[in-house]
Amino acid sequence: xxxxEEKTTRPSVTDKDSGMKRxxxxxxxxxxIFIFFQPWNVIDMLPVPQQQQRRTLTxxxxxxxxxxxxxxxxxxxGKIEMGQGIITGLAMMMADELNVPFEKxxxxxxxxxLCPYDAGTWGSQSTQTFGPAMRAAAAEAKSVLLDMASxxxxxxxxxxxxxxGTVIDSSNDxxxxxxxxxxxxxxxxxxxxxxxxxxxxxxxxxGTSHKRVDAIEKVTGKAKYTGDLxxxxxxxxxxLRPPSHGARMTSVDVSGAEKIEGVKVVRxxxxxxxxxxxxxxxxxxxxxxxxxxxxxxxxxxDKTVFDWMVNAQSRVSVxxxxxxxxxxxxxxxxxxxxxxxxxxxxxxxxxxxxxxAHLVDGTMNVWASTQSPFGLQDAIVxxxxxxxxxxxxxxxxxxxxxxGKAAYQQGVEAASLAKLTGKPVMLVWxxxxxxxxxxFHTANVIKVKSGIDKSGLITFxxxxxxxAGTRGSDIIYDVPNFKTTSYSENRSAFQVHxxxxxxxxxxxxNSNTFARETQIDIMASAAGIDPLEFRLKNLxxxxxxxxxxxxxxxxxxxxxxxxGKRGIGIACGHDAGxxxxxxxxxxxxxxxxxxxxxxxxxxQDMGLCVNPEGALIQMEGCISMALGYxxxxxxxxxxxxxxxRGFDTYQIPxxxxxxxxxxVILDRKDKPPKGGxxxxxxxxxxxVANAIHDATGARLYRTPMxxxxxxxxxxxx
Amino acid sequence: xxETIRFKLNGxxxxxxxxxxxxxxxxxxxxxxxxxxxxxxxxxxxxxxTVLIDDEPARSCSLPVSDIAGxxxxxxxxxxxxxxxxxxxKAFVEHEALQCGFCTPGMVLTSVSLLKKxxxxxxxxxxxxxxxxxxxxTAHVRIIDAVMAAAKEMKGGK
Numbered sequence: 001x002x003x004x005e006e007k008t009t010r011p012s013v014t015d016k017d018s019g020m021k022r023x024x025x026x027x028x029x030x031x032x033i034f035i036f037f038q039p040w041n042v043i044d045m046l047p048v049p050q051q052q053q054r055r056t057l058t059x060x061x062x063x064x065x066x067x068x069x070x071x072x073x074x075x076x077x078g079k080i081e082m083g084q085g086i087i088t089g090l091a092m093m094m095a096d097e098l099n100v101p102f103e104k105x106x107x108x109x110x111x112x113x114l115c116p117y118d119a120g121t122w123g124s125q126s127t128q129t130f131g132p133a134m135r136a137a138a139a140e141a142k143s144v145l146l147d148m149a150s151x152x153x154x155x156x157x158x159x160x161x162x163x164x165g166t167v168i169d170s171s172n173d174x175x176x177x178x179x180x181x182x183x184x185x186x187x188x189x190x191x192x193x194x195x196x197x198x199x200x201x202x203x204x205x206x207g208t209s210h211k212r213v214d215a216i217e218k219v220t221g222k223a224k225y226t227g228d229l230x231x232x233x234x235x236x237x238x239x240l241r242p243p244s245h246g247a248r249m250t251s252v253d254v255s256g257a258e259k260i261e262g263v264k265v266v267r268x269x270x271x272x273x274x275x276x277x278x279x280x281x282x283x284x285x286x287x288x289x290x291x292x293x294x295x296x297x298x299x300x301x302d303k304t305v306f307d308w309m310v311n312a313q314s315r316v317s318v319x320x321x322x323x324x325x326x327x328x329x330x331x332x333x334x335x336x337x338x339x340x341x342x343x344x345x346x347x348x349x350x351x352x353x354x355x356x357a358h359l360v361d362g363t364m365n366v367w368a369s370t371q372s373p374f375g376l377q378d379a380i381v382x383x384x385x386x387x388x389x390x391x392x393x394x395x396x397x398x399x400x401x402x403x404g405k406a407a408y409q410q411g412v413e414a415a416s417l418a419k420l421t422g423k424p425v426m427l428v429w430x431x432x433x434x435x436x437x438x439x440f441h442t443a444n445v446i447k448v449k450s451g452i453d454k455s456g457l458i459t460f461x462x463x464x465x466x467x468a469g470t471r472g473s474d475i476i477y478d479v480p481n482f483k484t485t486s487y488s489e490n491r492s493a494f495q496v497h498x499x500x501x502x503x504x505x506x507x508x509x510n511s512n513t514f515a516r517e518t519q520i521d522i523m524a525s526a527a528g529i530d531p532l533e534f535r536l537k538n539l540x541x542x543x544x545x546x547x548x549x550x551x552x553x554x555x556x557x558x559x560x561x562x563x564g565k566r567g568i569g570i571a572c573g574h575d576a577g578x579x580x581x582x583x584x585x586x587x588x589x590x591x592x593x594x595x596x597x598x599x600x601x602x603x604q605d606m607g608l609c610v611n612p613e614g615a616l617i618q619m620e621g622c623i624s625m626a627l628g629y630x631x632x633x634x635x636x637x638x639x640x641x642x643x644x645r646g647f648d649t650y651q652i653p654x655x656x657x658x659x660x661x662x663x664v665i666l667d668r669k670d671k672p673p674k675g676g677x678x679x680x681x682x683x684x685x686x687x688v689a690n691a692i693h694d695a696t697g698a699r700l701y702r703t704p705m706x707x708x709x710x711x712x713x714x715x716x717x
Numbered sequence: 718x719x720e721t722i723r724f725k726l727n728g729x730x731x732x733x734x735x736x737x738x739x740x741x742x743x744x745x746x747x748x749x750x751x752x753x754x755x756x757x758x759x760x761x762x763x764x765x766x767t768v769l770i771d772d773e774p775a776r777s778c779s780l781p782v783s784d785i786a787g788x789x790x791x792x793x794x795x796x797x798x799x800x801x802x803x804x805x806x807k808a809f810v811e812h813e814a815l816q817c818g819f820c821t822p823g824m825v826l827t828s829v830s831l832l833k834k835x836x837x838x839x840x841x842x843x844x845x846x847x848x849x850x851x852x853x854x855t856a857h858v859r860i861i862d863a864v865m866a867a868a869k870e871m872k873g874g875k
Contacts, residue, residue, distance in 0.1 A: 082817055083815075083816030083817030083818065084816070085816070211810065211811075211813060212810075212813055212815070214818065215809070215810040215813065215815065215818075216802070216810055217818075218815055218818030218821050219793075219802065219806040219809045219810055219821055219822075219825055220753070220793065220794070220797055220802070220806060221752070221753015221754070221793035221794050221822050222753070223818055224752070225755070225819065227752070227755075227756065228752035230747075230750075278739070278743075278747075279743040279747060280738070280739045280740055280743055348853055349817070349819075349853050350755070350757045350763055350765050350817070350820050350852070350853050351755070351757065351817070351819045352757070398817060399755070399757075399817050399818070399819030400816075400817040400819060400853045400854055401817075402853070428756065430759060431757070431759060431760065431763075613813060617813055617816065617856070617859070620855070620856075620857075620858050620859070621816060621854050621855045621856060623855075624857050624858070625854070625855045646758060646762060647758055647760075647762035647763055647851060648760070648762055652851060652853060653855060653857075654848055654849075654851070655844050655847045655848055655850070655852075655857045655860070655861070656844050656845075656848050658844075658857045658858060658861075661858055
């Protein structure tokens with residue numbers, strides 16, 4: 001298991017709060033048909049970031065589906081929408097299962113009062129694990145509706161069919177709509193057994209492309225994000241921040257801030273904030289506070305971190321092992337040893353962490369940009385001593401998450417200030433705070449030793465990974481002798497990271513795929529075998545073979561040995577149950593070291609693709625976003641001081657970096673749907689590094705591949 | 718010290734009593750309720766706060782409100798005419814040129830300004846115009862396609 005993951009036990013039967021929720025929910029919504037179901041059997045399996053305590057799950061019915069008296073179907077889910085498009089994709093699945101028009105399905109997301117508990121939205125899990133549970137509930141709802149229609153129409157349910165939300169008895173030419181069935185009813189149904197869900201071949205909505213349901217709101221500026229909310233009497237807040245992680249305040253003088261018109265200083269020990277109804281005033285006031293600090297920082301920076309990690313006292317575990325490494329070495333004609341370095345990387349969503357909190361009649365109402373509304377609810381309960389019944393978290397649209405908003409410190413801070421002041425408090429983290437408190441993708445070191453025999457078959461694979469976990473560390477190739485050793489943080493013995501780390505889109509799979517696919521390329525090149533042929537020769541995984549062949553076809557790949565001065569590189573891997581292969585083409589300016597990616601072709605096997613257009617958008621987004629970790633993104637730091645605190649020095653991909661992108665989604669309608677938000681990001685770094693090698697003969701072992709590093713590598717050729 | 722600032726906002730004559738040193742974005746968002754203009758960095762780097770001043774893109778997070786006195790300001794809320802989307806907005810929807818949508822108002826407004834100056838931009842000209850607007854979800858491919866399509870529609874499909 002990865003460092004930032006943990007698993008918990010099965011649900012406890014003692015937790016009663018969701019029963020209360022169910023009752024208040026039915027009361028709130030009035031009439032219609034309610035379906036309650038338990039998605040635990042699937043969501044209980046999911047990893048949760050370590051810093052977050054998962055609550056004890058309840059055995060009660062926790063997912064809700066409501067068919068209103070006007071025929072509208074509403075699904076209540078604790079998942080959130082951050083741009084990934086599940087507000088559209090999940091609704092499509094519901095519409096298909098219930099045979100209602102897509103427009104009739106509404107999603108209510110991420111509200112702790114109305115929605116069932118959900119640990120958080122991450123890991124590309126919404127479509128592949130939550131989706132099927134929802135579909136099962138929809139199927140149950142449909143069978144309930146059919147029974148009701150059967151009674152009303154006086155014919156057996158088997159004689160009925162549903163089209164566009166209307167139950168039809170075609171033999172007698174009679175029909176009754178869902179709306180008519182739900183009218184004047186207050187029916188609660190509890191789903192005990194998971195019914196068989198609809199056969200994909202009957203789907204009319206899933207598998208066809210649907211436009212985002214939130215697009216019009218978003219292009220007109222009407223879509224509400226947390227920062228757009230306003231409550232009468234609302235004040236803005238800024239919090240006094242230490243200059244570095246590990247700094248402890250020794251003295252403070254707030255008098256300068258108090259002199260600013262309309263500004264109030266709020267203090268609770270070392271927690272010091274300024275509030276004012278005027279945003280400009282709080283920005284002016286916060287810099288007037290003078291504080292002194294003691295520094296107790298870790299003696300590490302962005303240059304020394306890799307040695308620091310390898311020498312750290314860590315927890316060692318063998319993730320997988322087979323055959324015998326010594327036997328493999330004896331069988332080898334050539335042996336290769338490489339060391340790969342990857343830095344801390346920021347999430348850098350354009351919307352910073354934002355929260356609005358207001359304490360009304362003993363209930364803390366919080367709106368927050370977070371991927372984990374229930375995690376935030378629990379954190380508020382614990383940190384400011386409230387009960388779960390008196391904390392309600394809601395999630396308006398998120399302006400990007402990428403894993404960074406699995407953390408929700410801003411929500412706890414806003415709630416604390418709301419409690420301290422009694423006012424509605426809006427807290428919008430500055431860009432500096434966003435970089436300072438980000439839970440970065442962790443820096444890591446990977447060492448690989450591997451060999452090939454005379455025919456180009458891989459003989460052994462000895463893989464050591466420091467602090468990147470094992471997601472994506474699967475060997476994927478058919479290797480007889482292998483061992484994967486993982487070194488993870490043993491915090492009680494040794495603190496490795498000077499600041500927060502956490503999941504970053506396809507957590508650490510980028511790093512593991514970069515190392516593996518570069519090493520494969522090194523061996524292919526040394527064997528004098530075309531890198532595609534080398535991969536196919538060493539693979540038995542049919543899905544990977546199919547992806548590689550399909551991407552070669554899409555790209556128009558012509559086999560050649562590398563380096564061949566063409567600038568073409570290949571990489572593949574899998575993430576979130578989805579298999580992906582990519583070919584990148586680059587142009588390298590050997591005078592400046594600047595690399596332009598001309599083209600990326602990508603082929604993906606994601607099982608049943610629910611919303612093809614939505615999936616393509618995610619693939620394109622992954623590929624474009626990956627250019628950041630590939631070329632420029634690296635958090636510079638000295639001890640606990642984050643040196644990059646803005647987009648001036650921390651550069652994320654710009655529109656001119658964009659290559660031509662050609663994507664293929666393999667037709668796998670007969671297979672369950674898998675994740676789509678992350679997989680295509682994993683292989684870009686390696687494909688580009690291999691393409692740079694093909695163009696120049698220079699090998700890059702370090703991301704990001706800045707012009708300086710590319711030049712340095714070229715000099716070594 | 719409050720002053721009266723007169724300007725044209727989304728086609729309407731506007732008079733505002735405010736501190737002239739206040740930042741334009743906070744005046745728009747908090748005093749005028751126009752929250753479509755997004756705050757992303759506060760230093761003019763990301764472009765989420767872009768508005769048009771006399772049809773030119775400007776970073777509202779880095780301007781005092783006094784700068785707009787006597788000028789014409791367009792925010793994302795001002796593009797729809799009589800309930801009809803501006804062709805650029807329509808093209809962004811059609812091409813799904815957005816994901817989280819946070820950079821979208823800035824992207825749309827910068828594109829509107831470009832098409833006003835250059836009704837038939839080449840792909841490279843669109844890239845240059847949008848280069849300083851950051852999009853972390855990286856909807857880049859589709860944004861360029863959307864602007865090309867909008868240009869075509871605005872010229873009557875020629």
